[in-house]
Amino acid sequence: MALTDQLASAIAELEDEKVLSLVKERLDAGTSPLEIVAKLQEGMTEVGNRFEQGEYFLSELIMAGEIMKDAMAILEPHLQGQQQEFKGNIVIGTVKGDVHDLGKNIVVMLLKGAGYNVIDLGVDVPAEKFINAIKESKAPMVGMSVLLTGCQEGMKDIIAAIRAEGLDTKIVIGGNYVDEKVRQYVGADYVGTNASDAVKIAEQIF
Numbered sequence: 158m159a160l161t162d163q164l165a166s167a168i169a170e171l172e173d174e175k176v177l178s179l180v181k182e183r184l185d186a187g188t189s190p191l192e193i194v195a196k197l198q199e200g201m202t203e204v205g206n207r208f209e210q211g212e213y214f215l216s217e218l219i220m221a222g223e224i225m226k227d228a229m230a231i232l233e234p235h236l237q238g239q240q241q242e243f244k245g246n247i248v249i250g251t252v253k254g255d256v257h258d259l260g261k262n263i264v265v266m267l268l269k270g271a272g273y274n275v276i277d278l279g280v281d282v283p284a285e286k287f288i289n290a291i292k293e294s295k296a297p298m299v300g301m302s303v304l305l306t307g308c309q310e311g312m313k314d315i316i317a318a319i320r321a322e323g324l325d326t327k328i329v330i331g332g333n334y335v336d337e338k339v340r341q342y343v344g345a346d347y348v349g350t351n352a353s354d355a356v357k358i359a360e361q362i363f
C-alpha cells in the first residue's frame with residue numbers, strides 16, 4: 158500500500174526525527190490530535206505489513222514502537238482533558254499472551270480525558286487479574302486489547318471466566334483485527350477498532 162500522508166510514511170520509513178517534527182508541526186497548525194493518531198496508526202499498519210512480508214524484522218518493529226511512544230508523549234497532554242470529577246471506573250488491559258500496549262495506552266488516555274477513572278492492568282493480563290479488578294472497583298465497563306490472533310482463544314476464556322463470576326460489567330474488546338464476528342465468537346458486549354470508539358461505547362454504558 159502506498160502511503161500518501163507524509164506522517165504515515167515517515168513512521169513507516171522509521172524516520173524518527175521527521176515523525177516528531179511533523180507531529181509538532183501539525184499540532185501547531187491546529188490539526189486534531191486524534192487525526193494525528195490515525196495517521197500514526199496507518200504508518201504502524203504499514204510497518205506490520207512490511208514485517209509480515211519479511212522486509213522488516215523484529216528490530217524494526219521495536220524501533221517503530223519506540224518512535225510511536227515518543228510521538229505519543231508529545232500528543233498526550235493534548236489528548237487528556239481537564240475533567241475534575243470522575244464519571245466512573247473502567248478496567249482495562251491487554252489480554253494474556255499479548256504485550257502490545259501502544260494502542261491500549263491511547264485508549265486509556267482518551268478515556269481519562271473524557272472523565273473516567275481508568276484502572277490500567279497493563280499487558281499480558283490473565284483472567285484472575287481482570288476479575289479481581291472488576292470486583293474491587295465495581296467497574297461497569299472492562300476493556301480488553303488484543304493484537305495477536307493467537308490470543309483470541311485466551312480472550313474467549315477470560316470473558317467466560319468473568320461471566321462465570323456473575324459480574325455486572327460490560328465487556329468491550331478492541332484491537333487492530335477485531336470485528337463483529339470476533340466479538341460474537343469471544344462473547345463480548347461491544348467491539349471497537351480505534352480509541353474514539355472506546356469513548357463512544359463508554360458513553361453508551363455509563
Ligand code: B12
Pocket residue numbers: 194197198201202203204205206208209215218219221222225254255256257258259260261263264300301302303304305306307329330331332333334348349350351352353354355
Ligand atoms: C509495534 C508492534 C510491536 C511492538 C509492540 C510495542 C508495544 N509496546 O506495544 C513489539 C516489537 C513489542 C511487537 C512484538 C510482537 N509482534 Co507486533 N506489531 C507491532 C505493530 C507494527 C504496530 C502495533 C501498534 O502499536 N499500532 C499502533 C496503535 C496506535 O494501533 P493499535 O494497536 O491497533 O490500537 C488502536 C486500535 O486497535 C484500538 N484499540 C486497541 N486496543 C483497544 C482496546 C479497546 C477496548 C478499544 C475499544 C480499542 C482498542 O485503538 C487504538 C488507537 O486507535 C503491529 C502491526 C499492526 N498492524 O498492528 C504488529 C503486529 C501486531 N505484531 C505482530 C507480531 C507477529 C508480533 C510478534 C509475535 C513478533 C515476534 N516474532 O516476536 C511479537 C509478539 C509479542 C507479544 N507476545 O505480544 C503481528 C500480529 C499478527 C497476528 N496475526 O497475530 C502484527 C499484526 C504485525 C504483522 N502484520 O505481522 N510488535
